[in-house]
Amino acid sequence: MIAGSIYFYFKQSASNLPKPVLISVSSPITLFILPLGEVSEENIRLVTKAIKGNFKINCQLLDPIAIPKHLYTHKPTKSLIQEGNVYHTKLDSNVLAPDHVLYFVDSLMVTTETLGSLRLDSLLRKRGHYLMVLTEKALTDEAGMYTIRGIVTRVKEHYQKYSIVSSYLVNKQSATRAEYQFRMEKVATHEFIHMFGLHHCQESKYCLMVGVGEGGLTLGQGMSGRLFYQTPNALCASCARQLKQAMKRILPVKEKNAE
Numbered sequence: 074m075i076a077g078s079i080y081f082y083f084k085q086s087a088s089n090l091p092k093p094v095l096i097s098v099s100s101p102i103t104l105f106i107l108p109l110g111e112v113s114e115e116n117i118r119l120v121t122k123a124i125k126g127n128f129k130i131n132c133q134l135l136d137p138i139a140i141p142k143h144l145y146t147h148k149p150t151k152s153l154i155q156e157g158n159v160y161h162t163k164l165d166s167n168v169l170a171p172d173h174v175l176y177f178v179d180s181l182m183v184t185t186e187t188l189g190s191l192r193l194d195s196l197l198r199k200r201g202h203y204l205m206v207l208t209e210k211a212l213t214d215e216a217g218m219y220t221i222r223g224i225v226t227r228v229k230e231h232y233q234k235y236s237i238v239s240s241y242l243v244n245k246q247s248a249t250r251a252e253y254q255f256r257m258e259k260v261a262t263h264e265f266i267h268m269f270g271l272h273h274c275q276e277s278k279y280c281l282m283v284g285v286g287e288g289g290l291t292l293g294q295g296m297s298g299r300l301f302y303q304t305p306n307a308l309c310a311s312c313a314r315q316l317k318q319a320m321k322r323i324l325p326v327k328e329k330n331a332e
């Protein structure tokens with residue numbers, strides 16, 4: 074319903090519309106989803122649905138973990154909230170710092186269906202294993218200045234294997250439930266794609282991998298999410314090709330030859 078109405082706005086350029094994501098490679102990719110703090114059934118369902126709907130991969134839900142106090146930053150971060158045509162800067166408190174979250178979850182003991190009980194960092198050392206931390210708390214950017222929707226961590230040996238998705242800002246910025254749900258699915262898909270090394274899209278404004286707060290956008294536009302929110306749940310041809318290649322690269326050698 075929402076996707077339909079978004080396509081409607083771009084009718085003029087229908088010939089170069091991005092394609093729905095739907096990437097299917099026979100690779101052994103598993104995404105573990107870890108709810109951090111209280112996370113609603115709806116949010117878990119939305120994120121799982123987005124990943125499973127867009128990629129033919131295995132998703133496994135881990136047991137939720139309570140948030141220790143040291144994961145929060147000491148100062149509030151800024152976000153932009155739209156009221157009518159006017160944007161207001163808001164200060165968000167109780168904001169999670171991505172690096173604190175990363176160091177905390179790294180040493181957690183988790184239990185998975187297939188591997189039993191093990192430390193999360195050993196789980197992610199395995200080929201094709203990825204983690205998405207899902208939270209309803211606000212999340213800061215790396216500089217601790219602005220509230221963001223999601224991030225892929227780039228530190229330590231598990232380069233790009235962790236992502237954090239926060240529903241906080243999308244919830245504050247969405248006027249209806251349908252709008253919120255559609256946006257949350259896109260945030261989860263966008264962060265998941267970053268984990269395969271894709272950067273922000275330089276090809277199309279209507280690609281799911283459009284950047285926020287960079288690539289010629291003013292900070293205000295990035296914070297408002299305007300450009301990202303108006304994309305369909307779809308990738309431009311260039312991003313789709315890069316993603317498919319990136320996913321193929323993690324195939325075990327013998328499967329690679331069979332492709």
Ligand SMILES: [Zn+2]
Pocket residue numbers: 263267273283284285
């Ligand atoms: Zn991004």
Ligand SMILES: [Zn+2]
Pocket residue numbers: 274275276277280281282283308309310311312313
């Ligand atoms: Zn693109």
